[in-house]
Every structure is written in structure tokens, then in C-alpha cells.
Amino acid sequence: DGGITQSPKYLFRKEGQNVTLSCEQNLNHDAMYWYRQDPGQGLRLIYYSQIVNDFQKGDIAEGYSVSREKKESFPLTVTSAQKNPTAFYLCASSIKVRGNEAFFGQGTRLTVV
Amino acid sequence: QQPVQSPQAVILREGEDAVINCSSSKALYSVHWYRQKHGEAPVFLMILLKGGEQKGHDKISASFNEKKQQSSLYLTASQLSYSGTYFCGTEVFAGGGADGLTFGKGTHLIIQP
Numbered sequence: 001d002g003g004i005t006q007s008p009k010y011l012f013r014k015e016g017q018n019v020t021l022s023c024e025q026n027l028n029h030d031a032m033y034w035y036r037q038d039p040g041q042g043l044r045l046i047y048y049s050q051i052v053n054d055f056q057k058g059d060i061a062e063g064y065s066v067s068r069e070k071k072e073s074f075p076l077t078v079t080s081a082q083k084n085p086t087a088f089y090l091c092a093s094s095i096k097v098r099g100n101e102a103f104f105g106q107g108t109r110l111t112v113v
Numbered sequence: 114q115q116p117v118q119s120p121q122a123v124i125l126r127e128g129e130d131a132v133i134n135c136s137s138s139k140a141l142y143s144v145h146w147y148r149q150k151h152g153e154a155p156v157f158l159m160i161l162l163k164g165g166e167q168k169g170h171d172k173i174s175a176s177f178n179e180k181k182q183q184s185s186l187y188l189t190a191s192q193l194s195y196s197g198t199y200f201c202g203t204e205v206f207a208g209g210g211a212d213g214l215t216f217g218k219g220t221h222l223i224i225q226p
Contacts, residue, residue: 035216043216045215059114059115094214098142099142101145101160103157106154
């Protein structure tokens with residue numbers, strides 16, 4: 001079955017540690033996205049990638065980093081510079097960046113203590 | 114920049130109609146509509162690409178006014194299964210590139226029997 005997989009579903013980290021969230025898709029999509037979801041804030045775009053080895057900052061990129069070395073994978077690192085990292089993180093992909101349906105993963109809930 | 118959605122929340126009786134609005138300050142290339150149920154990933158409803166275009170399936174439809182950068186989602190004869198949070202996502206015209214799919218803060222829809 002084709003789809004987009006995020007792992008793990010729940011993640012706990014101590015304050016000051018970097019943590020990497022995994023996102024893998026087997027849909028052969030060029031575009032991939034990372035969103036952060038907080039209560040009352042909707043989905044806020046962190047980073048997106050149009051193609052392998054290319055990515056752009058979204059609205060709230062500070063404190064986050066990404067890589068896109070393979071078409072299937074778009075991992076997100078939450079660094080210690082991110083002041084409020086506790087949130088629900090959603091990864092999505094689409095065939096291309098413009099004008100195409102986005103498919104979402106089931107999300108990772110990150111809690112930093 | 115996030116599009117603006119209104120209202121923030123709607124409570125309806127089963128069978129009533131609802132309208133959710135989405136507006137942007139930028140010229141829009143496309144408008145997407147998604148529904149998210151609690152604890153789940155957002156699910157695609159429809160995408161609108163042309164000015165004045167209206168799309169729909171079953172009893173959910175949407176319009177896109179390109180001149181005003183506005184879109185509205187229409188839910189007719191609402192069913193209990195329509196409950197959830199509705200998000201509009203927008204893609205803007207950008208010089209030589211894409212700005213990514215940006216979402217509003219969402220509209221909570223509660224359908225009561």
C-alpha cells in the first residue's frame with residue numbers, strides 16, 4: 001500500500017537535546033512538507049521541499065532543520081534552539097508543489113520535558 | 114502568511130447547512146480544503162484552481178473568487194460524520210518559485226443529532 005509514514009507516534013526528549021522526526025513516503029511524490037500543529041494555531045508550515053536536495057523555509061523555520069537526500073525521505077530535526085518544541089508534527093507529500101492534493105502522515109507528538 | 118478562516122467554530126443540528134470562509138491578502142494560485150478529526154491526519158476534500166470555479170462532491174462544495182482571494186466551503190444537509198476541524202490551505206503566486214501550501218487556523222464544526 002502506498003502512503004506516508006511518520007515515526008515514532010510519540011516521542012519524549014529532555015530539554016536541550018536535538019531530536020529527529022522521520023517521514024517516509026512511497027508515493028513517488030516530488031514535494032514534501034513539514035507542519036507544526038498547536039491548539040488554536042492550525043497547521044503552520046515549517047519547511048517544504050520541491051525536489052531532492054532542495055528545500056525552502058516556511059513560516060516558522062527557526063529552530064528546525066531538514067534534509068532531502070532521497071526522494072522518499074524528508075527528516076525534520078528539532079534543535080535545542082527551538083524554544084517551544086512540544087507540539088504535534090505532521091508530514092505531507094504531493095506529486096508536485098503547485099496545485100496538487102497533499103497526503104498527510106499520522107503525525108508525531110513530541111513532548112520535551 | 115496564513116489565510117484567515119471564519120467562523121472559528123460552528124455548532125449545527127443534523128440536517129442544517131454551514132458555510133466556512135477563507136481569505137488571503139495575496140493573489141492565490143489555488144485553494145485546498147481538508148477535514149481533520151481529533152487525533153487523526155487531515156483528509157483532502159477538494160482543490161480549486163481557477164477563478165470563480167466551484168467544485169464539489171456529495172453535499173460538500175466550494176467556490177473560489179480569484180478577484181477577492183476568497184473561498185467558501187458549503188456543507189449542505191450536514192451529517193454527524195461532517196464533524197471535525199476544517200482547514201483551508203492556499204498556494205500563492207510567487208515570482209519564480211513556490212511558497213508552499215499554507216493553512217489557516219481551522220474552523221471547528223460540531224454536528225449535534
